[in-house]
Amino acid sequence: MDITVINFLKLVLLSMVPFVLAAQGTMLGGRTGVFNVAQEGVMLVGASIGFLVSYYSGSIFLGIVVAMLSGGIFGLALAYFTTTLKMNQFVIGLSLFFIGLGVSTLLPKLILGITLTPPLIPTLKSIPIPLLSQIPFIGPIFFNQNVLVYVSVLVSIGLWYFLFRTQKGLELRSVGEYPMTADSLGINTTKMRYWSAIIGGTLIGLAGAYLPMVYAGTFTEGMTMGRGWIAIALTFFGGWSPLPILYGSLFFSAVEVLAFRVQVIGSFLPHQILQMLPYLATVLVMVFTFKRSRVPGFLGNNYDREKRSL
Amino acid sequence: MTIAKKALPYLLAVIASFIAAGIFIALMGFDVFKAFETILFTSFRTPNGFVQTMLKFVPLVLLALAFTIPLTAGKFNIGGEGQMMAGGIGAAAMGILFPDLPAILLIPLVILGGVVAGALWGLVPAWLLYKFNINEILTTVLFNFVAFFLIDYVCTGPWRDPAAGHPTTVAISKSAWLPLLVKNPPLHSGIILAVLVAIGIYIYTSRTTGGYELIATGANPRAAGVFGIKTRNMFVLSLVLGGAVAGLAGAFEVAGNQHRLIEGMQSNFLQLGLIIGLISRGNNGAVPFVAFLIAVLEVGASAMQRTMMIPVEMVFIVEALILLFVLLSDVVRRK
Numbered sequence: 001m002d003i004t005v006i007n008f009l010k011l012v013l014l015s016m017v018p019f020v021l022a023a024q025g026t027m028l029g030g031r032t033g034v035f036n037v038a039q040e041g042v043m044l045v046g047a048s049i050g051f052l053v054s055y056y057s058g059s060i061f062l063g064i065v066v067a068m069l070s071g072g073i074f075g076l077a078l079a080y081f082t083t084t085l086k087m088n089q090f091v092i093g094l095s096l097f098f099i100g101l102g103v104s105t106l107l108p109k110l111i112l113g114i115t116l117t118p119p120l121i122p123t124l125k126s127i128p129i130p131l132l133s134q135i136p137f138i139g140p141i142f143f144n145q146n147v148l149v150y151v152s153v154l155v156s157i158g159l160w161y162f163l164f165r166t167q168k169g170l171e172l173r174s175v176g177e178y179p180m181t182a183d184s185l186g187i188n189t190t191k192m193r194y195w196s197a198i199i200g201g202t203l204i205g206l207a208g209a210y211l212p213m214v215y216a217g218t219f220t221e222g223m224t225m226g227r228g229w230i231a232i233a234l235t236f237f238g239g240w241s242p243l244p245i246l247y248g249s250l251f252f253s254a255v256e257v258l259a260f261r262v263q264v265i266g267s268f269l270p271h272q273i274l275q276m277l278p279y280l281a282t283v284l285v286m287v288f289t290f291k292r293s294r295v296p297g298f299l300g301n302n303y304d305r306e307k308r309s310l
Numbered sequence: 311m312t313i314a315k316k317a318l319p320y321l322l323a324v325i326a327s328f329i330a331a332g333i334f335i336a337l338m339g340f341d342v343f344k345a346f347e348t349i350l351f352t353s354f355r356t357p358n359g360f361v362q363t364m365l366k367f368v369p370l371v372l373l374a375l376a377f378t379i380p381l382t383a384g385k386f387n388i389g390g391e392g393q394m395m396a397g398g399i400g401a402a403a404m405g406i407l408f409p410d411l412p413a414i415l416l417i418p419l420v421i422l423g424g425v426v427a428g429a430l431w432g433l434v435p436a437w438l439l440y441k442f443n444i445n446e447i448l449t450t451v452l453f454n455f456v457a458f459f460l461i462d463y464v465c466t467g468p469w470r471d472p473a474a475g476h477p478t479t480v481a482i483s484k485s486a487w488l489p490l491l492v493k494n495p496p497l498h499s500g501i502i503l504a505v506l507v508a509i510g511i512y513i514y515t516s517r518t519t520g521g522y523e524l525i526a527t528g529a530n531p532r533a534a535g536v537f538g539i540k541t542r543n544m545f546v547l548s549l550v551l552g553g554a555v556a557g558l559a560g561a562f563e564v565a566g567n568q569h570r571l572i573e574g575m576q577s578n579f580l581q582l583g584l585i586i587g588l589i590s591r592g593n594n595g596a597v598p599f600v601a602f603l604i605a606v607l608e609v610g611a612s613a614m615q616r617t618m619m620i621p622v623e624m625v626f627i628v629e630a631l632i633l634l635f636v637l638l639s640d641v642v643r644r645k
Contacts, residue, residue, distance in 0.1 A: 037447070085641045090386065090447075091588060095637065098581055098630035106623035110338060229451045236445075272463035279452040283438070290444045 008257065009141045013149055014214065016253035018043070018207040018224075020152040022231035023238065023245045024159055025203030029075070030240055031163065032175040032189075032196040033298035034082055037093035039204050039228030041100025042074045046208025048104035051219040052111055054121045054212075063121075064209050071205015072198045074100065079197035083190055086302040105221050120217040124148065148210055153246065155203065160242040172196060176296035179303035189303055207231070226279065233282045239294040255281045319639030320589075327631035331624060340620055348617060349610035349625060361495040363602075363609045365567065368504045369394070370608075371601035372559035373583030374590070375511055376432075376552040380446075381592040382515055383541075383548035384528035389435060389450030390556040391580035392457035393428040397557025399464055400427025401564040402571040405482025406469055413485035420486045421503075421561050428557015429550050431457065436549035440542055446549065458576060465573040477573035488566040498566030505598065507555060512595045524548055578626065582608070585633050604629060 022039050029036045036042075046067040054063030074096055081092040112119065124146035133143040163169040174182040175192045183189050207227075212219045234252055238245030259277040267274070332342045353363040376390040387393075401424035408416060435449035465477035488498040515521035526534040527544040535541050559579070564571060586604050590596035611625035 085638070087637060087641060091637060094584060094588070095630055095634050098585060098633070099627060101581065102623045102627040102630060106621050106627065109621040109623065226452065226455045229448060233448050233452075270463055270466075272459040272466075275459045276456045279455045283444075283449055283452055286444050286448065287438065287442050290442060 006137065006140055008261065010145070011257045011261075012250060012254045013141065013145060015257050016249040017148050017152045017214070018210050018227050019231055019234055019249040019252050020156060020246055021148075021203045021207035021210070022228060023234040023249060024152075024156060024242060025071075025075075025200035025207065026232055026235045027200075027238070027240050027242065027245055028159065028203070029078075029197045029200035030176065030235065030296055030299050031173050032193040033179065033296060033301055033303065034079060034193050034197045034200075035089050035093070035300040036075070036078055036197065036200060036204070037090055037232065038074060038078065038096035038100060039207075039231050040224055040226070041097035041104070041228070042071050042201060042204045043100075043208030043211070043224045043228045044104035044222070045074065045100045046071050046205035047211045047223055048107050048208075048219050050205075050209030051121060051212040052107060055119055060121065060124065060213060063213070064206065067205045067209035068202040069205070071208070072202040074205070075198040075201020076194070078201070079194040082302055083193045083197075086304060089300050089302065101222075104219075108219055118218040118220070121212065123215075123217050124213050146214060148206075148214070156242045156246040163242065173296070175303075176298050179298055180305075183303075183305055189305070193303075204228075204231075230278065230282050233286055236293045236295070237285055237289050240296055240299075241294070251285070252278070252282070319643070320636060323632050323635035323639060326635045327628050330631055331628045335620065335624065338620075340618060345614055345618060345620055348614040349607060352610040352613040353606045358495045359609060359613075361492060361497045363605045364497055364501055366608050367602055367605040368501050368562055368566075369559040369579050370582055370586060370605055371504055371508055371598050372555050372562075373579045374586035374597045374601050375508060375594065376556035376559070377583050377587035378590065378592050378594050378597055379511060379515070379524075379552045379555065380545075380548040381587060382521075382528050382594070383524045383544050384531065385439075385545050385548055386447045387432070387435075387450050387549055387552045388447055388580070388584065389432070389453050390552070390559075390583050391576050392450070392454035393431040393553040393556035394560040394563070394579065395454075395457040395461050395576055396431035396553075397424035397428035397560025398564045398571055398575065399461060399560075400424045400557065401561035402464075402469075402479055402482055403427075405486035405565065406480065409483035409485075411483075411485065413487075413489075416483065416486045417488065417565070420482070420565050421558065424557045424561025424564070425554045426557070428560060429554035431557070432549045432551075432553015433546075436546040436553075439549070440546050446545075450549075454580065458574075461571060461575070462573045465571055469571075471570070479571040481570045482564065486565055487569055488562070498562070500562035500566040503558075504562070507558065508594075508598045511555070515594050581626070582629070585629050589633050589636050591636075 022043060026036055026039060049070045050063040050067030053066040054060045078092060078096060081087045082089045126144050126146055129143040133139040163173060171187045172192050175187060175189045179189045211223050230252060234245060234248050238248045256278045259274045263271045263274050335345050336342045352359045354360065373390040373394060376393060377387050380387040401420045404420045404423035408419065431453060434453060435446045438444040438449050439446045462477055465479055469479040471478045471480045488500050491497045491499045515524060523539045524544055526539055527541045531541045563575065568575065582604055586597060586600045590600045607625050607629060611622040614620050615622045
């Protein structure tokens with residue numbers, strides 16, 4: 001098979017990871033009604049802290065863990081302000097986005113100082129899976145990727161299994177659909193919302209850490225370039241379900257890779273128009289899917305068990 | 311008494327954020343009091359500092375209004391920066407295309423170009439909302455990025471200034487420059503118009519029927535619909551109006567400050583505009599005052615970075631914390 005096709009598909013899979021992880025994190029929180037809109041900020045914090053920790057400790061693994069923890073802290077804050085204090089989710093999400101944005105640029109400036117040549121960390125290596133990676137065509141595309149590509153697929157399948165095949169998953173979804181009923185059945189809605197927001201936050205933090213560890217090898221200001229916002233659109237596109245989100249991310253990633261490849265090859269279109277493509281494609285996708293999208297019934301609302309009605 | 315009571319949570323929020331930042335600055339080994347003094351008083355020590363503050367105030371107040379006007383109708387416009395950039399492009403186009411017009415015609419034309427371009431940029435998400443019921447939050451955000459690339463395209467296109475190293479258009483005609491209010495340090499007269507717009511928006515939303523319809527739509531769209539208000543039209547109107555105000559900010563940046571279009575001329579105006587709008591709790595009357603305070607902090611922040619090497623983001627976090635604490639004061643009061 002043509003080598004450029006293989007390379008293209010391989011890149012699509014490689015670039016889908018931040019979309020998959022951020023969207024699954026958004027989805028998980030939303031399934032209990034906590035609508036996170038701080039992705040862009042949380043991803044930047046994950047990228048910034050993940051990069052700094054990897055650089056100073058020399059261990060990418062440690063960087064990933066700390067980036068996930070910092071994302072989890074943002075998730076915890078979101079859960080606390082919305083679930084315990086019952087504040088407007090969207091406004092709190094924006095505030096957390098601002099704080100994440102500020103922290104992500106402040107930390108490298110304070111720790112590294114302002115340098116012209118930012119230090120680099122080694123990027124994640126491809127790990128070929130024995131035997132499977134030998135299969136022609138499919139092997140190099142699916143089974144010769146970096147570890148987080150495998151993780152993102154496994155996380156998606158795991159979330160699908162948890163949400164749709166286990167009792168706890170059913171309970172979690174019921175909290176996001178109609179918390180009053182869930183509450184009356186003895187489900188701890190507060191605990192569910194906290195955990196889904198926290199674990200969702202860790203996934204979003206991991207999505208951010210992927211950027212310096214795979215693409216650039218360093219952190220640059222605002223390097224998410226709107227991927228956090230696109231992830232929200234992707235979550236709607238995927239109808240707040242893990243597997244459709246996984247497939248949908250292939251589309252968003254394909255547009256991104258295509259726009260980039262065509263720029264490199266050169267075309268009659270100016271490169272700026274190509275760079276707009278991912279954003280315009282996202283808007284277009286929303287036009288076609290927004291109406292039909294299945295959304296958790298209680299998305300974006302806070303549940304107060306002392307009130308008589310929702 | 312009532313004013314004091316109203317101001318108290320704000321004051322406490324500011325103090326709490328400064329304490330939090332102070333602890334952090336001290337831990338980093340900087341002189342806290344010198345840092346705070348720089349942040350708070352740079353704007354008032356020299357004429358230059360004050361003019362800098364005013365120049366910062368103009369885009370901030372307009373971008374905050376671009377957020378709060380749609381918020382009045384219950385819609386979130388997170389695309390102020392894209393609309394501002396579109397306005398800048400529209401203004402620059404007028405200034406470059408009609409260089410021979412006299413100032414008395416060209417300046418209004420440039421401003422109009424910015425306002426119309428900004429309004430059109432706001433119309434796209436508004437139309438998508440009207441026609442397809444697409445959440446305006448995402449579309450407005452995404453169109454920011456489209457605008458950033460569009461500006462890059464315009465700056466490298468036929469209007470490119472070949473002498474400049476960075477993608478930049480040629481300068482707009484001298485007769486398109488906004489007249490100066492103060493010669494040295496230069497302060498352009500856009501600030502007068504910005505203040506007038508702020509007052510006009512306040513009067514419109516709080517004293518007129520049209521403004522009341524916006525408020526009613528935002529408070530309860532269903533009830534407003536029952537009383538015959540066309541809520542969907544209100545959504546569109548508010549978003550287009552927001553875009554127009556942001557476009558005006560872009561026109562001022564081009565005609566008052568830079569006199570040309572520069573790739574990457576967007577700053578963190580968007581985030582600051584949102585912070586100002588949210589600290590004001592969407593109250594259009596409070597926006598100019600909050601915008602002034604944030605402008606003071608921003609000018610102080612750059613001075614602090616210059617003299618003490620504390621990154622400006624420190625102050626951005628302080629501003630975000632002020633917002634968070636102001637929001638928290640609601641919860642405290644509810645109890």
